[in-house]
Amino acid sequence: MTKLLIQLRKATKSLHDTIEKTTPLTKIMQTPLHKDSYIQALNYLYPPIFQLESSLDKFMPEFNYQARHPLLALDLKNLGTHPPKIKNLSHLQLSCEIQKYGHFYVLVGSQLGGHIIANHINQHANNLSTLFFDSSDKQVWKQLINTINQATFNQEQEAQIIKAATTAFELFLPSKDI
Numbered sequence: 001m002t003k004l005l006i007q008l009r010k011a012t013k014s015l016h017d018t019i020e021k022t023t024p025l026t027k028i029m030q031t032p033l034h035k036d037s038y039i040q041a042l043n044y045l046y047p048p049i050f051q052l053e054s055s056l057d058k059f060m061p062e063f064n065y066q067a068r069h070p071l072l073a074l075d076l077k078n079l080g081t082h083p084p085k086i087k088n089l090s091h092l093q094l095s096c097e098i099q100k101y102g103h104f105y106v107l108v109g110s111q112l113g114g115h116i117i118a119n120h121i122n123q124h125a126n127n128l129s130t131l132f133f134d135s136s137d138k139q140v141w142k143q144l145i146n147t148i149n150q151a152t153f154n155q156e157q158e159a160q161i162i163k164a165a166t167t168a169f170e171l172f173l174p175s176k177d178i
C-alpha cells in the first residue's frame with residue numbers, strides 16, 4: 001500500500017468510525033431490520049452520494065464507475081417515498097482536478113462497507129428494494145488503488161487529496177445540512 005493510501009485511511013478513520021456508529025446506517029446493521037430504518041438510511045445516503053457523483057461526473061471518465069444515486073432514488077420510490085431535495089451543491093465544487101482522487105476514494109470506498117450492509121439486508125429484509133446496496137462493486141476500488149499506486153503525487157498534491165477526502169467524508173456527518 002502506498003504512503004498516500006495509508007495517510008488517507010489514517011486521516012479519515014475517526015470520521016469513518018463516527019459514520020458507522022452514529023448515523024442511520026447503524027440501525028440497518030441491527031436485527032430486526034425495520035422498513036422505516038431502512039428508508040431513513042437511504043434518505044441519509046442520498047444527498048452526499050448525489051453530491052459526490054455530481055462533482056465527479058466530468059472528471060472520472062477513465063474509471064468504469066456507474067453513478068449510483070439513481071438506484072437510491074429508485075429504491076426509495078419502490079418503498080413508496082422519494083429522495084430528499086438537495087439544497088446546496090456549491091460547496092463541493094473541485095477547485096483543482098487533483099482533489100477528485102480524494103472524493104473518489106470516499107465514494108468508491110463506501111462500497112466496501114456497502115457489501116457488508118448488502119449481505120445483512122439480504123438476510124434480514126423481506127421484500128425491501130435493495131438495488132443500491134446490491135450494486136456495491138469492488139472492481140472500481142481495485143482500479144482506483146492501482147491508479148494511486150502507479151501515480152506520482154508531490155507533497156502538496158497529497159495534502160490536497162487528503163483534504164478533499166476529509167471534506168467528502170464530512171458530507172456524511174449527521175449534522176451536515178445539505
Ligand code: HEM
Binds near residue numbers: 106
Ligand atoms: C454501517 C456503515 C459502514 C460499514 C459497516 C463500513 C465498513 C467498512 C469496512 C469493513 C471497510 C473495509 C473493507 C475492506 O477493506 O475490504 C470499509 C472501508 C471503507 N469505507 Fe466504510 N463502512 C460503512 C460506511 C461507510 C460510508 C458511509 C463511507 C463514506 C463516507 C465509507 C467509506 C469507506 C472508505 C473510504 C473505505 C476504504 C478505507 C481504506 O481501506 O482506505 N464507509 N468500510
